[in-house]
Amino acid sequence: MLTNRPFLDYSDTSTLSTSAECKPHHQNWLLNQKKTPFNNNLSLAAKAKLGHQKKLFLGYPVNMNTPVEEFFAWRRQLQEADIGSLAFNNAGNPFKRSAVPFDTHNFERDVISRFGELLGFSLSDIWGFLSNSGTDSNMHGMYMGRTLLKGRTGTIPKTYFTKEAHYSIQILRDLLGLDTVVVETLPDGSMDPMDLKLKLADNSNYPALVVATIGTTFKGAIDQVDGIQEVLKDHPSYLHLDAALFGGYLPYTDHASEVLHRIDSNPTLERYDSIAVSCHKFFGFPSPAGLFITTEDLFNEFSELFSKIHNPEYIHQVPGTISCSRDAVKPAEFYFFSTPSAMARQAEDAQSILQLTTHLLDQMQTHFANIRPTRANDHSNTIYFRKPNSWIVEKYSLATMQLMENNKRQDFAHVVVMPHVNQKVLTEFLTDLEKYSDTS
Numbered sequence: 131m132l133t134n135r136p137f138l139d140y141s142d143t144s145t146l147s148t149s150a151e152c153k154p155h156h157q158n159w160l161l162n163q164k165k166t167p168f169n170n171n172l173s174l175a176a177k178a179k180l181g182h183q184k185k186l187f188l189g190y191p192v193n194m195n196t197p198v199e200e201f202f203a204w205r206r207q208l209q210e211a212d213i214g215s216l217a218f219n220n221a222g223n224p225f226k227r228s229a230v231p232f233d234t235h236n237f238e239r240d241v242i243s244r245f246g247e248l249l250g251f252s253l254s255d256i257w258g259f260l261s262n263s264g265t266d267s268n269m270h271g272m273y274m275g276r277t278l279l280k281g282r283t284g285t286i287p288k289t290y291f292t293k294e295a296h297y298s299i300q301i302l303r304d305l306l307g308l309d310t311v312v313v314e315t316l317p318d319g320s321m322d323p324m325d326l327k328l329k330l331a332d333n334s335n336y337p338a339l340v341v342a343t344i345g346t347t348f349k350g351a352i353d354q355v356d357g358i359q360e361v362l363k364d365h366p367s368y369l370h371l372d373a374a375l376f377g378g379y380l381p382y383t384d385h386a387s388e389v390l391h392r393i394d395s396n397p398t399l400e401r402y403d404s405i406a407v408s409c410h411k412f413f414g415f416p417s418p419a420g421l422f423i424t425t426e427d428l429f430n431e432f433s434e435l436f437s438k439i440h441n442p443e444y445i446h447q448v449p450g451t452i453s454c455s456r457d458a459v460k461p462a463e464f465y466f467f468s469t470p471s472a473m474a475r476q477a478e479d480a481q482s483i484l485q486l487t488t489h490l491l492d493q494m495q496t497h498f499a500n501i502r503p504t505r506a507n508d509h510s511n512t513i514y515f516r517k518p519n520s521w522i523v524e525k526y527s528l529a530t531m532q533l534m535e536n537n538k539r540q541d542f543a544h545v546v547v548m549p550h551v552n553q554k555v556l557t558e559f560l561t562d563l564e565k566y567s568d569t570s
């Protein structure tokens with residue numbers, strides 16, 4: 131039976147203060163909030179000023195270019211379709227029909243197909259999704275590798291990567307409870323396939339989950355996919371590529387084969403099992419996101435095992451992703467970056483960053499050889515060198531790390547030439563190096 135008891139009106143403070151018996155737990159806190167509706171310390175003006183400094187941002191692999199106006203027009207179109215204003219949700223497998231219609235799976239599928247094709251995947255055998263970040267995509271790759279290898283052999287694999295791999299791989303191997311085998315590197319910082327061979331022999335009773343980095347974070351080294359595959363061919367293994375930065379631009383260059391799933395000279399060979407690429411790094415998508423791409427065959431095998439780990443009845447399908455609720459706005463927005471005109475801009479950016487990196491290396495080697503400027507290979511957009519004056523580190527937000535040099539730990543810094551970097555800022559950087567040549 132309905133009663134006539136009035137419902138509490140939280141906007142009416144007099145009701146709140148007189149209804150002592152029904153007092154919500156946080157009533158005082160709520161009342162206080164009314165008195166301070168806005169925190170002035172969180173002013174946006176300071177954030178707006180940051181935009182002007184973006185050209186000086188040389189130390190981390192994020193493209194700080196503001197997307198073209200058409201992107202913002204696309205955003206507005208999405209909003210008119212309620213994407214970004216209603217709680218759309220991409221829970222589930224983007225390649226299957228969803229029980230909840232408020233998703234953008236169609237955009238997500240297209241994004242995966244377009245970038246997958248660029249990365250040499252066959253459109254008749256592809257699966258993937260848009261994740262929260264490169265790290266999130268690496269997590270999925272490592273989890274998929276762990277699940278498949280354990281399913282095939284009954285043994286949890288050991289994971290293999292080098293000390294140059296991104297620190298997130300160390301976190302993920304801990305999260306997934308995987309024993310690690312650290313593989314030595316060659317002088318350029320890439321994985322040494324011969325050491326991998328020795329380490330596999332030492333651990334012959336365990337399957338191998340290998341994480342190869344295409345563009346290591348600090349040095350920009352490239353682990354050689356074919357050399358690694360050659361060593362892995364007689365061992366139960368899964369090869370995941372962490373191509374967070376280089377996976378964005380290499381497909382547009384003459385060095386695309388470093389990240390291609392299949393190459394023309396051997397079209398039947400699948401060179402790796404899965405790949406992770408960050409969307410906010412080279413592409414300049416203005417919020418963190420990642421591509422995760424694998425084959426449909428591998429995904430189906432994974433999905434079979436995954437369905438035994440959990441009961442997905444509630445959403446009428448095996449979701450295929452670790453996260454249940456997933457962002458629906460990002461795939462629809464990132465779709466813009468997969469259009470022909472956006473890809474044409476990415477191709478231009480790829481040429482430009484490699485040309486500017488060559489120029490910077492040339493200048494640094496000519497004028498500042500003493501700080502040992504090094505580029506791991508000529509497809510890299512990263513140059514590392516002895517750490518300069520702290521003022522320069524601060525001005526250009528340079529990442530710094532200690533590296534071994536002549537058996538001693540030395541402070542180093544690096545510059546990553548991203549699409550927002552231009553000749554003018556590099557000249558300014560070189561001038562500052564000249565002016566402040568001490569390395570304190």
Ligand SMILES: Cc1ncc(COP(=O)(O)O)c(C=O)c1O
Pocket residue numbers: 191263264265266295296298343345346347372373374375408409418419420
């Ligand atoms: C090689 C590599 N992998 C993974 C990551 C992490 O990517 P994200 O920041 O998208 O999580 C980075 C970030 O710099 C990276 O350089």
